[in-house]
Amino acid sequence: MDEQLNETEKLLDKADLKYMLEFETKIFLDCIHNDGLIVASKGINLNLVILNLLKVYCDEGNLVLVLKSTEAEEKYYREKLKDPHVYNSTPLTKDREDNYLSGGIHFVTSRVLVVDMLKKRIPIEKITGIIVLKAHSILESCQEAFALRLYRQNNKTGFIKGFTNNVHSFTVGYGHVDRVMRALFVKELYIWPRFHSTIVRSLKARQPSVIELHIPISEKMKRMQTHILDLMNLTVKELKRLNQTIELQEITVENCLTKKFHKILQAQLDVIWHQLSKNSLQLVADLKTLRHLMITMFHSDPVSYYSSVMGYRSKEYAQQATWVLLEPAELLFSQVSSFIFNEKKEFHPDLCPKWKPLLEILQVEIPAEMKKSNLKDSTILILSSDYRSCHQLKELLTKGPHLYLFLRSCGSKLPIKKISDAFRVNDKIPAEVVIPEEKPDKQNLKNKKLKLDSKSTSSESDPKDNTEDDKDQEEIEDFQNSYILTMSQTICENKHETTSSSTDESTFVFEPFSQMENMDLTQICETVHEPKILIQTFKGSNEFTNLQNTLESVKPQFIVMYHCSMTAVREIEMYESHKTDEEPVKVYFLLHADTVEEQSYLTTLRREKEAFEYLIEAKSKMVIPADQDGKSDDNITLQRGVISPEKNTREGGKEQTPKKQVVIVDMREFRSELPTLIHKRGMDIEPLTISIGDYVLTPDICVERKSISDLIGSLNSGRLYQQCTNMSRFYSKPMLLIEFDQNKQFGWRSNYMISSDSNNFDIQQKLLLLTLHFPKLKIIWSPSPYATAQLFEELKLDKEDPNIAYAAALGGEQDLDTIQSKYNSNIYDFVQKLPGITSKNIDAFLRKGISMDEVTKKSEEELKEILGSSADAQSLYSIIHGEHKPKPEEDKKKERPKTRFKSFKKKQA
DSSP: OOHHHHHHHHHHHHHHOOOOOOHHHHHHHHHHOOEEEEEEEEEEHHHHHHHHHHHHSSSSOOEEEEEEHHHHHHHHHHHHHHHHHHEEEOOOOHHHHHHHHHOOEOOOOOOHHHHHHHOOOOOOGOOOOEEEEEETTTTTTTTHHHHHHHHHOOOSOOEEEOOOOOOOOSSTTTTTHHHHHHHHHHOEEEEOTTHHHHHHHHHHOOOOEEEEEEEOOHHHHHHHHHHHHHHHHHHHHHHHHHTTSSOOOOOOOHHHHHHHHHHHHHHHHHHTTTGSOHHHHHHHHHHHHHHHHHHHHHOOOHHHHHHHHHHHHHTHHHHHHHGGGGGHHHHHHHHHHHHHBBSSBBBOOOOTTHHHHHIIIIIIHHHHHHHTTOOOEEEEEEESSHHHHHHHHHHHHHOHHHHHHHHHHHHHTTTOOBBTTTTOSTTTOOOOOOOOOOOOOOHHHHHHHHHHHHHHHHHHHOOGGTTTTTTTTTTTTTTEEEEEEHHHHHHOOGGGOOOTTOOSSSEEEEEEEEEGGOOOOHHHHOOOSSOOOEEESSSTTTSSHHHHHHHHHHSSSSSEESOOOOOHHHHHHHHHHHHOOSSOOEEEEEEOSHHHHHHHHHHHHHHHHHHHHHHHHHHOOOOOOOTTTTSSSSOOOGGGGGOOOOBGGGTTTTTOOOOOOEEEEEGGGSSHHHHHHHTTOOEEEEEEEOSSOOEEOOOSSSEEEEEEEHHHHHHTTHHHHHHHHHHHHOOOOOEEEOOOOOOOOOOSSSSSSSSSHHHHHHHHHHHHHHHHHHTOEEEEEEEEEHEEEEEEEHHHTTOOOOOOOHHHGGGGGGHHHHHHHHHHHHHHHHHTSSTTTTTTTTHHHHSSSSHHHHHHOEEEEEEHHOOOOOHHHHHHHHHSSSOOOOOOHHHHOOOOOOOTTTTHHHHOO
């Protein structure tokens, strides 16, 4: 006991506790003394806790691994630690082995770590501990759980500590928090909500100066909001009416407005998605569309919003979405028109309600504060929700509201004939404008219809395909996530563009900072000695892990929250609490009172509070086994294989020693869950980069695994034909494994295995041709990876293990480490799926092809020289240069054989 206390005291000597808040110190001490899972509120960043934890173990005598870190997080911790014993995941095997033996802190990817553990490249018994970030997702990302299980099987003394800020994930599914803790091998759960007394006390000690501005919206916006809410209410009622047997209590109008609506949908409908009718699927898609219209009404400018809403008023869209034909929709369309045009049909758009207060803050309030405090080099941070809003604010400040809206209308090609005199306050806005209407050709109309069709079919196939509705569906321009403007005072030439609060004839001009691309934010703030405005999203740029890091680097004196964000508010509180100077940061909080925006913000707060209350109650009732930490061999999670009670009666009931079974697994398969489950069933895994098949079970059996999306892509590109050819050539029992998602239906789309959809019929035809060409090929249909692992065990029963040297020699493909060191892994995966690209010519193609742009310019003869095969060159050339048009629906119907269900019809007759 005394030795443990002495070791703890030595560790605490290395930590820097003086800059930590009270609750951060408490969390840090809990982590030092015990293994556990720490769950904190969003915005309550644990960066300082994790940083001090890494400082404590940053020594060549320790070997600590950090899992699930992003590049930005890795960069942040490396810069803060500034220690030679901090390593990233190097691509070369030899370098990694040397780094492991050198000790220190290692940021590694789970896929690389699992392979290194199986290959014995890392001394598992020497690992001091593992820190898991974003621990809530450890069940979905199976490789981390696999690495932790391998670690605990071979190391009973090291620590495991998990951190997460996502409490909502623990409310989904039955016993989610118990399963996460079992996967982490921890027995302690530490819960830190925002309403924790220690956090409240820590953040109240020093608070920012907050000015909350409740901005009313116009009567037109109120009516549009009412119409959209009516449409959402009607859609929700219709969805529940059509699915009375399904529990849809979480699908409400209130939840539809929250940011996590797509996750609520996924949790409720993912399992029974295939049981929903076509009308129900369309209603779900309509809810997402209506939510998008509601959110963009507050986030977008009037011209862009008009274009977005009127884009749904088309005959093609009305054939799919019935909400367009309802009375509230017609009222919405007419109201949106009055949002842009006056009674004389002249262009006179309303200004966004937040624009005037924002300009007053920047041109009047903040300059007065700067003059009062004698600040000449101030930084103003404007926070927005998305890239488009950042770009909108940049254009608003540099061009002015009226000129910006006029230019937006020109870009949107609105049918403008005359501009209102009251709107032409800027000399650059003409009285009349002629925008030529482009007559869309037939091909464009077809493409538009195809786009609509593809949206509807994707919504039927997978709810996850439509989860990004928060991103603008008509996003064309490449917006940045941050902009920097300089702020200078000048004589006002146009008094109409100034704010009404301005008393003198001078105003402030905002200009883009020209050197932004060549410098990072810290350098800009240090070199530019004039007032500057930084416009960025809540998440900030990629170089920072969160808003709090951005605040520490930029050190703004003024913050304008243009949109609401619970996380951003707390990160500003954390930043202010850690500050040492006297002046608190001044925060202007712009909020539309009594609107959906305010309700959505309050709903987010309420849902998080309820999630923490649920987790606290679950902890009070939780029963944790004594061996859950995995430090004894009794832990059921560490047990491998299925223990059979049967004994050999011929040998007097003597238990048989289990025979060691080996499965060769392709390196690229470690992205999937199957290798984890194979290992758990007692089979040993031999990671190997093989060019033929994905799994080799015996000297005769080779398996190519395909998910549904991979199967469709491989059949269409012809790659599967080549893979089956290679398997049939070198193995006597080739197998094609078609593996379904365990959370989805075991079958094709629609309610039946054989759908009437033409695309599904094409896939079935190609599968039939595949079996005709390869009579020896066996097709395995598996409902889940668990069923596949069990099937592999049965296939290997009483069979010889595969020949590792033989499997590695086939094709002579390079080692995965060599591939990753030479090529970008994402590009490599993309290129190998192209027609004509095989394992034999992919290396030459990547070396000599230079880039895809260069490849598209090469002739078929030049491609033949690179690939070494005229057939491969022809396949690649045709896919690049050939014109590929989808077949019209009428032609597809004609191609279908009329005798498809002939026998079935005869029986019915």
